[in-house]
Amino acid sequence: MKGWSIFSHSVSMVLRNFQAAIQIFLVPTLLVFAVVFAVVYAVFQSGIIPVGQAVNMPLGSVSTGFLLQMAAVWVVVMLISIWGVVAWHRYVLLEEMPEGWIPRLHTSNILIYFLRAVQLAIVSVISLIAVAFIGSAFAEAAGYFGVAILIVLFIAVALFLSRLLVILPAAAVGRAISLSDALEATKGAVPALFLLGVCVFLAQLVVELALSAVAGIPVFSLVLQLGFAVILSLLNVSIMTTLYGHYVEGRPV
Template sequence: MTTIEILHNTLHGILRNWQQALRIFLVPLGVLVGLIVCFMSFGTKSVLIDGQTVSVPSPFLFLLFPAIILLVLWPVIAWHRLLVLNEATKGYVPSFRLKCVLWYLLYLVGLGLLLALVTLPLLAALGPTMLWSIDHEAVINGKMLPPQFFIFQALISLPAIYLGIRFCLILPSAAVEDQVGIFDSWRYTRKMGTAAVALAILSAVVSLILQVALIAAAPILMEANGTGSMVIQIGQLAGQLLSSLFVISLMSTMFVSLVRNKG
């Protein structure tokens, strides 16, 4: 598959199934938002330290965390199954598959740790240069970070993104209860050739552009409108949801093409 074919099939899958996307994500994410809003007051508690009142995370958050994980992965599993198995959701409550959620979480944590091990040496090598490039006084005064900071960030993330693309087939595999291990994923994605490299570079560039655009727009919104911070937060949330939907769809598209249809 070429990069264009992968992106085309991914976008086509999202647009073709937008109604199913609403059915799958609406209730779980609605419950998640409601849960966070209802228990927001329990998020922090005030503690007296050296005569000063300091807000610290409440232990209640640790009890809420498993529920948040389940509510996030619940629709993710359903979306994978729709794109890979054509398993449509009837009504507005997707099927909850605890076994798939647990395996998906296990693979996700394992993949995250593996990519972190790759990123840490690069961060140690380029991190000091990133810090030296920052005018801390200018940042405190609200000025934008220098361009080289974002370039270093993109360079650091590039190898992790590439490896993430090569290993990502284990996640839709867990969602559809297939047997694809991490070495199998590497073998299947070898068929992509340079498309994997192109996708990694494209992902890093898009991420770089979005970060710069958001940071550049923040002061303008704050000055133009008193509710600018709320607009920024809503924009960040919407961007995260859409980018997450695209990434999940991309993994499903790759799984169908490389594993189900044998590339």
């Protein structure tokens, strides 16, 4: 039941430190919303993407310069988001208390965290492409049995990638951990990670059911959707913190 213990510990972490979470994440979150709103407003005002055609507009009709600008905006948004995430990891793991409403800016940790996240993204894409290629061959050759194999392979990859997540909190606290180090530290953690994944899935399912129940109330449902999105994001960050604290530092859960 260690997977449940990790999940409940992470939920408790959020609830027990909710005021600190607000202090750490409020300003970065507002900045992210402000950047996204400003960019979307500027794009539609400039006429680059006409209002009403954003969804159906073919990618080939968008200039390379515009795509590069959007990539730059994405990097800025990621760095601002990571600013808060790093502060949260350090608050929990190093007891670095927030002072005021602006989190401490650990520039080097934020940049390393971003690069490690990119590294994980690359590993994820390569792994998923390989599984999709192998699994689709099984699915075509063996029908439903092949589909079952494909599902098992995707679960196996998800568990493999989950074991690598501890490199991110490590970057936040200034500790260098390689991918092989992460796999060594999480050896034997697959059953717990599987149960943890089930718990996270069920939590997200409950959120989706709650949102669907109030879908007919526009303003309230939007506020609730944003609130749940923030809470689930904080929960996921806390889960990564717990995984690092338990499997790398040996803390109890």
